[in-house]
Amino acid sequence: xxxxxGMTLIVKTITRFTVxxxxxxxxxxxxxxxxxxxxxxxxxxxxxxxxIHLTLAFGKGSHAKVPSEGASHVxxxxxxxxxxxxGIVALIAGLPFLLNFLGxxxxxxLFSAGTIPLLNIAIAMKxxxxxxxxxxxxxxxxxxxxxxxxx
Amino acid sequence: MNLYILSFALFLVGLYGVxxxxxxxxxxxxxxxxxxxxxxxxxLVAYRSGATFPILLPGQEQQIMVDPLPQALVLTSIVxxxxxxxxxxxxxxxxxxxxxxxxxxKIRRLKE
Amino acid sequence: xxxxxxxxFLTIFMIFASIVALEMKDLLxxxxxxxxxxxxxxxxxxxxxxxxxxxxxxxxxxxxxxxxILLLKSTAERFEKEREGKFSFVVKVLFIIAVLIAxxxxxxxxxxxxxxxxxxxxxxxxxxxRETGAANLVAAIILDYRAYDTLxxxxxxxxxILAVTTLLRRKPRKxxxxx
Numbered sequence: 001x002x003x004x005x006g007m008t009l010i011v012k013t014i015t016r017f018t019v020x021x022x023x024x025x026x027x028x029x030x031x032x033x034x035x036x037x038x039x040x041x042x043x044x045x046x047x048x049x050x051x052i053h054l055t056l057a058f059g060k061g062s063h064a065k066v067p068s069e070g071a072s073h074v075x076x077x078x079x080x081x082x083x084x085x086x087g088i089v090a091l092i093a094g095l096p097f098l099l100n101f102l103g104x105x106x107x108x109x110l111f112s113a114g115t116i117p118l119l120n121i122a123i124a125m126k127x128x129x130x131x132x133x134x135x136x137x138x139x140x141x142x143x144x145x146x147x148x149x150x151x
Numbered sequence: 152m153n154l155y156i157l158s159f160a161l162f163l164v165g166l167y168g169v170x171x172x173x174x175x176x177x178x179x180x181x182x183x184x185x186x187x188x189x190x191x192x193x194x195l196v197a198y199r200s201g202a203t204f205p206i207l208l209p210g211q212e213q214q215i216m217v218d219p220l221p222q223a224l225v226l227t228s229i230v231x232x233x234x235x236x237x238x239x240x241x242x243x244x245x246x247x248x249x250x251x252x253x254x255x256x257k258i259r260r261l262k263e
Numbered sequence: 264x265x266x267x268x269x270x271x272f273l274t275i276f277m278i279f280a281s282i283v284a285l286e287m288k289d290l291l292x293x294x295x296x297x298x299x300x301x302x303x304x305x306x307x308x309x310x311x312x313x314x315x316x317x318x319x320x321x322x323x324x325x326x327x328x329x330x331x332i333l334l335l336k337s338t339a340e341r342f343e344k345e346r347e348g349k350f351s352f353v354v355k356v357l358f359i360i361a362v363l364i365a366x367x368x369x370x371x372x373x374x375x376x377x378x379x380x381x382x383x384x385x386x387x388x389x390x391x392x393r394e395t396g397a398a399n400l401v402a403a404i405i406l407d408y409r410a411y412d413t414l415x416x417x418x419x420x421x422x423x424i425l426a427v428t429t430l431l432r433r434k435p436r437k438x439x440x441x442x
Contacts, residue, residue, distance in 0.1 A: 029318075034397035037206065037314035039405075041230050045322040052329060073428075080421055083414060098410040104396030108209045113396040116406045119413075126417055127230065130424040131326060134237040137431040138244065138333045154267070155370045156363075157274040163359050164278060168285040171355050174343045176290050176334065180297045183327065184281045187304045190320075191274070194311050200266070200377030204312040205400040207392055216400070217312045218384040219391075223404040227416040229319050234423030236327055240334045241430040247338045254344065 006059030015057040022050040026128075033120040034113045040123030047124065048131040055135075072133040079126030086115055086122065154195050162188035175243045175253045179236065186232045190225045197221040266310050267376070273307045288343050294331045298324055315401050 006012065023046075030043030051066045067075060087098040095101055105112030165188060168181025197218035205219035243253065250258050277300050284296035301324035308317040335341070374380055381388075387400060387408065397403040405413050 034399050034402045034406075036399065037204075037318055039226075039315065039399070039402050041226060042315070042318045042322055045230075045233075045319070045326060049322065049325060052326075076421070076424065080417055083417055087410070087414070098414065100395060100407050107207070107392055107396060108398055113403075114407075116395065116397050116402060119406045119410065120402070123413070123417065127420065130420060131233065131237075134241075134424055134427045135330070135333070137427055138237075138240065138330065138337070140431070153370070154270055154274060154376055155373060156367055157271070157278070159366065159370070160363060161274065161278050161281060163363055164281045164285070167355065167359050168281075171352075172285065172343075174290070174340070176331065176340075177285060177293065177343065179331065179334075180284055180293060183297060184284070184300060187277070187300060190316075191277075191304055191307060194308060194313055194316065195270075195376065196373065197379055198266075198311045198377060199379055199381075202312060204314055205388065206314070207398040207400070209398075213388075216388050218379050218381055219387055219400045219404055220384050222313050222316055223401050223409065224412070225313075225316055226319055226401065226405060227413060229316070229323050231416060231419050231423075233323055233326060234420045237330060238423050238426050238430075240330050241427045243334055244337055245430055247340075253338060253340045 007057050011057050015053060019050050019053055019057075022053065023047060026050060026124075030120055030124045031110070031117065034116045035108060035110070040120035041127055043120070044124035044127030045131060047128040048135070051128070051132045052135050055139075067129065067132065069133065069136055072129045072136065075125055075129035076133060079122050079124075079129065082122035082125065083119060086118055090115075155192065158188050158192040158195060161191070164188075173255050175246065175255060178255070179239050179243065182239065183232070183236060186228075186235075190228060193221045193225050269310050270307060273303050273310070277303045277307075290335055290341055290343060291332070294328060294335070297331075298328045301327065315399070 026043045026046035026049075028043075029038035029046060030040060033039035033043065054066050090099045090101045091097050093101060100114040100116065102114035104114055111117075162185055165181045165184030165186075168184065169178055172178055172181060197220070199215065199217045202215045202217045205216045205222065207213065246258065247253055252258065280296050280299045280303065284293045284300065287293040287296060301320060305317045305320040305324065308314075308320055387404060391400045391403045391408075392398060395403040395407040397407070
């Protein structure tokens with residue numbers, strides 16, 4: 001349908017296989033951030049890279065389901081609000097701001113370490129949406145300045 | 152000659168790029184090199200010879216570990232560098248849209 | 264080969280690669296050279312027992328290269344045109360070397376390589392896993408002991424992305440809001 005957008009058929013076919021693996025690796029890094037190397041920052045960056053990969057391979061305005069600019073804004077702000085919200089929940093409970101108030105669980109369990117996995121998810125939302133938003137804006141401005149030169 | 156002085160030399164190479172280059176792309180590259188040098192220096196100070204990474208592994212006794220505090224601070228610093236690079240690139244795109252060049256000296260002339 | 268030898272090799276490689284990156288006339292080649300510097304930093308982090316940082320540095324490097332190539336793509340410049348004269352170049356290099364020689368004695372104050380001061384870190388290493396429940400002590404520090412610091416970092420990144428959004432706001436949207 002939109003064969004002229006993006007790169008060649010080979011790149012598109014390979015992208016269909018690889019992009020889910022990249023995204024899955026990003027989610028693994030976020031969820032296991034308190035057990036293995038990784039965490040919210042690098043997981044968010046890997047997820048942003050998988051979106052960038054899709055956009056580069058299929059071109060803009062394709063069927064690929066990447067967040068639009070508005071959705072990226074909302075996700076980014078939601079990440080920051082989630083981080084602050086976790087802090088304020090501790091404050092409401094009468095504890096210091098951003099204290100690790102949930103149960104610690106057993107060491108080396110996936111669901112352990114109190115609020116640390118939640119904060120990792122908040123940071124990952126913020127970083128991935130923010131970096132992808134910067135990428136989207138930079139690709140748009142190239143097209144806009146060319147249109148200004150022509151017009 | 153030790154490793155601290157070598158990483159400081161890397162910092163000075165980046166400073167040379169920022170101070171003397173006329174192309175904005177080269178200035179952004181110089182700023183990135185300065186950031187690498189500072190991060191590398193902080194982690195060099197934190198290294199303890201013969202120690203392992205600061206992550207506990209299941210079924211193992213706790214061994215001697217390197218200092219985790221500078222690692223945590225540098226982790227945030229790298230992500231901030233990414234934001235700084237994005238802002239610098241956005242500024243460069245706006246400069247190119249307004250003046251039609253990336254040469255700092257020509258921009259200075261055009262202002263007068 | 265001990266860790267120190269590899270680190271000397273990597274640091275000297277970084278210095279040469281960054282000089283190449285700054286002196287290359289072709290801008291695309293210099294962006295790729297700075298990518299080499301970043302990957303060498305990632306390998307150095309692995310040797311220094313910091314796997315978290317090596318991962319972040321690796322991904323950061325890829326995104327930086329993508330962003331810089333986008334900058335080149337949206338402009339028409341491919342080469343650095345003007346060069347400076349030989350005299351001013353020699354003066355600047357001599358100035359840099361003089362600064363290096365002048366600052367070198369200050370590094371003797373620092374703890375020697377491989378023996379850091381660990382007054383605070385000892386407590387994190389001993390009590391961190393018990394107090395926070397996280398096996399990754401770096402994550403325990405950034406999200407539990409020093410969560411305020413991370414909140415500040417998130418705010419800085421938020422403001423940076425906000426600045427990019429303000430700088431690169433598209434013209435059509437502005438016209439629509441005026442209507």
